[in-house]
Amino acid sequence: LAKTTQPISMDSYEGQEVNITCSHNNIATNDYITWYQQFPSQGPRFIIQGYKTKVTNEVASLFIPADRKSSTLSLPRVSLSDTAVYYCLVGVLTGGGNKLTFGTGTQLKVEL
Amino acid sequence: EAGVVQSPRYKIIEKKQPVAFWCNPISGHNTLYWYRQNLGQGPELLIRYENEEAVDDSQLPKDRFSAERLKGVDSTLKIQPAELGDSAVYLCASSSRLGLANEKLFFGSGTQLSVL
Numbered sequence: 001l002a003k004t005t006q007p008i009s010m011d012s013y014e015g016q017e018v019n020i021t022c023s024h025n026n027i028a029t030n031d032y033i034t035w036y037q038q039f040p041s042q043g044p045r046f047i048i049q050g051y052k053t054k055v056t057n058e059v060a061s062l063f064i065p066a067d068r069k070s071s072t073l074s075l076p077r078v079s080l081s082d083t084a085v086y087y088c089l090v091g092v093l094t095g096g097g098n099k100l101t102f103g104t105g106t107q108l109k110v111e112l
Numbered sequence: 113e114a115g116v117v118q119s120p121r122y123k124i125i126e127k128k129q130p131v132a133f134w135c136n137p138i139s140g141h142n143t144l145y146w147y148r149q150n151l152g153q154g155p156e157l158l159i160r161y162e163n164e165e166a167v168d169d170s171q172l173p174k175d176r177f178s179a180e181r182l183k184g185v186d187s188t189l190k191i192q193p194a195e196l197g198d199s200a201v202y203l204c205a206s207s208s209r210l211g212l213a214n215e216k217l218f219f220g221s222g223t224q225l226s227v228l
Binding site: 034043102104 | 203224
């Protein structure tokens with residue numbers, strides 16, 4: 001199964017903008033890119049979803065280039081409560097068909 | 113609105129014993145997923161149901177794992193017998209879309225399984 005890769009960890013300070021990338025070379029043509037946030041002992045929680053270009057909601061922005069082989073989650077002005085693991089979820093083309101595949105996850109640590 | 117409910121929250125068993133996990137999805141959600149999440153890794157799909165039909169079980173280890181979703185509502189995932197390597201968090205998720213490309217999954221809090 002093709003890997004959907006992310007940086008293992010990132011550190012930031014309160015008030016800064018954080019950008020987390022996901023590489024998904026084998027993304028399926030019609031599938032969207034979704035990002036989730038996960039706190040310890042909880043299930044992943046939906047943040048944002050997009051297909052191409054840029055999407056923005058009340059908590060984040062998602063940037064997707066024209067070739068859709070990567071995506072970037074942007075968190076504006078992070079706070080301590082944004083410390084969590086962030087995952088991208090994409091449909092990946094495999095020998096067995098299209099599989100929804102989570103990325104390897106990025107541990108974001110926000111400090112004062 | 114109630115979210116996805118899973119039980120038990122934690123389970124500790126000895127190897128070779130059976131174990132079962134239960135999931136009640138969000139009301140009205142047709143699609144139900146079981147994922148396994150090993151420590152420090154992303155969730156990996158075990159099985160996906162659309163209503164009561166298992167439409168993708170290609171990654172379910174069928175020699176010891178089984179699942180059912182009778183009546184297309186709640187679901188049970190079973191392991192028999194459990195092995196040490198089965199220790200993980202088992203997550204259930206549901207969505208209201210039937211296999212469409214822009215599904216939004218809602219997850220439960222998971223069952224933390226420890227096999228000793």
